[in-house]
Amino acid sequence: MARRLTSSKKRYGETLIRLALMACAAVSVVTTVGILFALLEPTVEFFREVSPGEFFTGTDWSPLFNPSSFGVLPLLIGTLSTTLWACLVALPFGLGAAIYMSEYARPRTRRWLKPSLEVLAGIPTVVYGYFALTFVTPLLQDIGLPVEVFNALAAGLVMGVMVLPTVASLSDDAMTAVPMALREGAYGLGASKLQVSTRVVVPAALSGIVASFVLGISRAVGETMIVLIAAGAQPTLTFNPYEAVQTMAAYIAATGIGDVPTGSIEYKTIFAVGATLFAATLVMNMVSIRLVRRYREVYE
Amino acid sequence: MSAGRLGLPGLGHAPEGGGRYVGGASRRDRAKGLAFQAVLLFSVVIGFVTLIALLVDVANDGLGKLSWDFISSFPSSLPSRAGIQSPLVGTIMLMVLVALFTVPIGVGAALYLEEYADKNRWYNRAIEINIQNLAAVPSIVYGILGLAFLVRGLELGRVLLAGALTLTLLVLPIVIIASREAIRAVPASIREGALALGATRWQMIRRQVLPAAIPGIATGSILALSRAIGETAPLIMIGAIVFVPFNPTSLDSAFTALPIQIFNWTTRPQEDFKLLAAAAIIVLLALLLTMNAFAIWLRNRYQRRW
Numbered sequence: 001m002a003r004r005l006t007s008s009k010k011r012y013g014e015t016l017i018r019l020a021l022m023a024c025a026a027v028s029v030v031t032t033v034g035i036l037f038a039l040l041e042p043t044v045e046f047f048r049e050v051s052p053g054e055f056f057t058g059t060d061w062s063p064l065f066n067p068s069s070f071g072v073l074p075l076l077i078g079t080l081s082t083t084l085w086a087c088l089v090a091l092p093f094g095l096g097a098a099i100y101m102s103e104y105a106r107p108r109t110r111r112w113l114k115p116s117l118e119v120l121a122g123i124p125t126v127v128y129g130y131f132a133l134t135f136v137t138p139l140l141q142d143i144g145l146p147v148e149v150f151n152a153l154a155a156g157l158v159m160g161v162m163v164l165p166t167v168a169s170l171s172d173d174a175m176t177a178v179p180m181a182l183r184e185g186a187y188g189l190g191a192s193k194l195q196v197s198t199r200v201v202v203p204a205a206l207s208g209i210v211a212s213f214v215l216g217i218s219r220a221v222g223e224t225m226i227v228l229i230a231a232g233a234q235p236t237l238t239f240n241p242y243e244a245v246q247t248m249a250a251y252i253a254a255t256g257i258g259d260v261p262t263g264s265i266e267y268k269t270i271f272a273v274g275a276t277l278f279a280a281t282l283v284m285n286m287v288s289i290r291l292v293r294r295y296r297e298v299y300e
Numbered sequence: 301m302s303a304g305r306l307g308l309p310g311l312g313h314a315p316e317g318g319g320r321y322v323g324g325a326s327r328r329d330r331a332k333g334l335a336f337q338a339v340l341l342f343s344v345v346i347g348f349v350t351l352i353a354l355l356v357d358v359a360n361d362g363l364g365k366l367s368w369d370f371i372s373s374f375p376s377s378l379p380s381r382a383g384i385q386s387p388l389v390g391t392i393m394l395m396v397l398v399a400l401f402t403v404p405i406g407v408g409a410a411l412y413l414e415e416y417a418d419k420n421r422w423y424n425r426a427i428e429i430n431i432q433n434l435a436a437v438p439s440i441v442y443g444i445l446g447l448a449f450l451v452r453g454l455e456l457g458r459v460l461l462a463g464a465l466t467l468t469l470l471v472l473p474i475v476i477i478a479s480r481e482a483i484r485a486v487p488a489s490i491r492e493g494a495l496a497l498g499a500t501r502w503q504m505i506r507r508q509v510l511p512a513a514i515p516g517i518a519t520g521s522i523l524a525l526s527r528a529i530g531e532t533a534p535l536i537m538i539g540a541i542v543f544v545p546f547n548p549t550s551l552d553s554a555f556t557a558l559p560i561q562i563f564n565w566t567t568r569p570q571e572d573f574k575l576l577a578a579a580a581i582i583v584l585l586a587l588l589l590t591m592n593a594f595a596i597w598l599r600n601r602y603q604r605r606w
Contacts, residue, residue: 017502018416024408025417028431028476031469035441038448089346096343104340113344115596120347122523122588124530126559127354127581130566134574135357161350168347194333215436222438224533229566249440249533256443256537262452274444278437285436289429 039278042271049265055272061235061251063269074235075273078152078245082227085156085241086163086220091213093160094167095202098209101168102175103197114169121165129229132158137230146242150232153241159226167216174208174295175201207298211291218284222277224249248277358585362578370579374545375561379572384580387561389547390460391529391587394557397464398471398528403521405468406475407510410517413476414483415505435473442470443537451538458539461551466534471524478520482513515602522595526588532559558584 047055050070058071097117101110136154140147147153178201186200202209232244233254246254252270260266373383409431417424446466456462486509494504535557548555558580565577 011500014500014502018412021408021412021416024405025412025427027405028409028434028473029427031434031445031472032430034449035437035445038445038453039441042448093343093346096340097347100340100344104337117344117347119592120351122526122530122592123351123354124532124559124584124588126530126532126563126566127358127585130562130574130577130581131354131357133566134361134578135353158350161347164347168343192329192333194329194336197336218436219438222440224438224440225563228533229563249438252440252444253533253536256447256539259539270444271448274441278441281436281438281441282433285433288436289432 035278039271039275042268043275046265046268046272049268050272059237061246063266068265070269072248072273072276074237075246075248075251076276077237077239078227078231078235079221079247079249081152081239081241081245082156082159082231082247083217083220085153086159086223087213087217089157089160090163090167090216090220094164094212094216095171095209097164097168098171098175098212099197099202101172103193103201114172117165117168119165120161121169123162125162125223125225126229128158128162129155129226132226132230148232148242148244150230150234150244151242152231152245155227155229155231156220156241158230159220159223162223162226163216163219166219167212170212170215170292171205171209174205174212174292177208177295178204205295207291208295211288211295214284214288214291218281218288221284222249222281224253228253248273252277355585358578358581360578361575362580362582365575365579366582370576371583375543375556376545379570379576382573382576384558384561384583386544386547387556387558387580388583390544390555391558391584393460393548393555394464394467395525395529397460397551398467399521399525401464401468402472402475402524403517406472406521406524407479407517409472409476410479410483411505411510414480415501415509431473431476435477438533439470439531440533440537442466443534445469446534446538457552458554459552460548460555462538463535463555463557464551466538467528467531470531470534471528474524474527475521478524479513479517482516482520483509485516486512512604515598515604519595519599519603522591522598526591526595529557530559530584530588532563535560536563558587 055070055072057073058069059073060069060071061074062069101113105113132154133150136158137147137149137151140151140154145153182200182204183196186196191200227247228250231247231250233246233250234244235246235251236243238245252274255266255270258266260270370383371388372385373381374385375387376382413424413428417427419425443466446462446469450456450462450465451458490508490512491504494508495501499507544554544556562577562580562584565573565580568574
């Protein structure tokens with residue numbers, strides 16, 4: 001007679017362990033919920049005092065002055081401006097480095113090149129900030145650019161170098177996932193290496209490359225220390241890269257240093273700006289995650 | 301995808317050569333190929349050049365200030381007497397606490413997702429996407445979370461425990477992702493063998509999967525820790541910026557950390573403090589380098605290829 005294959009006695013310990021491990025995984029969900037709640041309540045309170053219209057279209061950000069003004073545009077433009085300079089470095093050179101690693105470098109070279117490039121991503125951002133302020137800005141002045149001591153350009157360029165390995169590493173992953181047959185087919189038709197790289201591999205890996213770009217931009221938008229140290233603390237509405245600007249993240253940190261009293265309007269601005277920053281990066285991260293899934297589905 | 305859509309030369313074009321051409325490539329095409337390769341090389345080199353410039357800049361500024369006195373003195377308002385004892389101790393204590401918190405939770409979550417979770421359930425998929433997303437949330441947002449919930453909400457105050465918990469939440473997704481990869485690399489045959497011999501699921505995990513995955517988990521965790529001790533923005537938010545000329549003694553003492561001290565000195569207008577910042581950067585980078593080297597050694601020494 002056949003015996004049941006399930007265990008003869010209930011194993012409560014096993015269930016307990018399963019629940020404990022599940023609880024560990026739940027911590028990440030609690031973190032997200034925590035972030036949402038932490039941001040939401042003070043933000044709602046903030047918008048009771050300041051109309052969303054003023055916040056999103058106002059061109060003057062001076063919450064500590066009297067009369068105060070709460071237009072977030074200067075912070076948004078500051079963020080956009082530094083991010084733009086970061087992108088000019090990180091996106092083309094990140095993609096270039098990725099093409100080199102996946103198409104040109106020998107496997108042995110690639111094996112040490114990729115981790116060494118990732119060292120750049122492991123350097124603390126406060127160190128990059130120091131570098132931007134004490135090396136890059138004086139360098140820009142030396143070559144004759146009229147940059148101020150604090151400026152968007154130096155901060156943005158250094159931020160670009162910080163983001164570069166992220167773009168390079170993820171794009172390289174996407175390009176190495178492109179099947180060899182596509183390359184061989186192109187070579188068989190007489191294509192050169194340049195053509196195979198730019199017209200076969202890059203288009204075939206495009207969703208992964210775009211994902212790396214979007215994630216890189218999201219990193220730059222949320223980066224705090226470099227801009228806090230090197231881009232200044234003046235929320236000016238300007239795209240001029242030679243002038244000081246303040247980004248959203250830098251504003252949050254600068255206000256955090258000041259130990260503002262709980263419940264005050266300055267305290268609430270941290271959360272209103274934080275919610276804006278979080279929403280912006282969340283959308284970019286979700287787009288990036290979606291795109292990565294797409295190329296994984298196609299090729300793996 | 302057809303060759304035409306990919307922009308390949310179709311019929312009627314002369315075959316162009318490059319790396320391994322058969323016919324003769326025109327001189328122009330070869331020049332184009334070489335120029336492209338030069339651009340690619342430049343893209344790779346630009347990162348390393350910046351890294352070298354950064355290291356030289358920091359070494360130039362900071363090496364002169366680096367001494368045993370600098371490491372053993374407390375921060376001071378006089379540049380000549382200032383040192384990094386309390387920030388260094390603070391950073392090491394943060395590191396130990398973050399390791400104690402993140403490794404069990406991170407490995408637990410990774411085990412759940414890899415060994416127990418049914419991937420077809422919506423909530424398990426939600427947890428996965430959630431972790432990926434958390435890994436990309438700006439660190440300053442974790443600082444806001446720490447400020448609102450830990451410092452003000454739970455009224456922990458601006459103390460060591462609040463800093464450690466904030467950094468724990470920040471690096472947890474990284475530890476989970478790294479641990480999952482290590483666990484996934486253990487072949488299914490090991491699991492099946494254990495189960496076939498009558499092991500329960502937990503016995504199989506505890507005695508077979510975990511021991512095999514430990515090198516990978518350790519490597520990932522050390523890298524995550526090195527990220528944690530370099531973080532500045534979240535600690536600024538929870539208010540570790542104050543002048544702390546003493547070592548933290550318990551979970552609820554005020555604290556400071558190396559990156560905070562570096563930031564503090566960098567923003568002072570006096571040139572002397574900038575040099576101190578550079579010296580502190582050297583110490584921080586040396587600490588990170590040691591951790592990274594240890595992680596790489598661990599991976600090469602113990603990682604098994606199945």
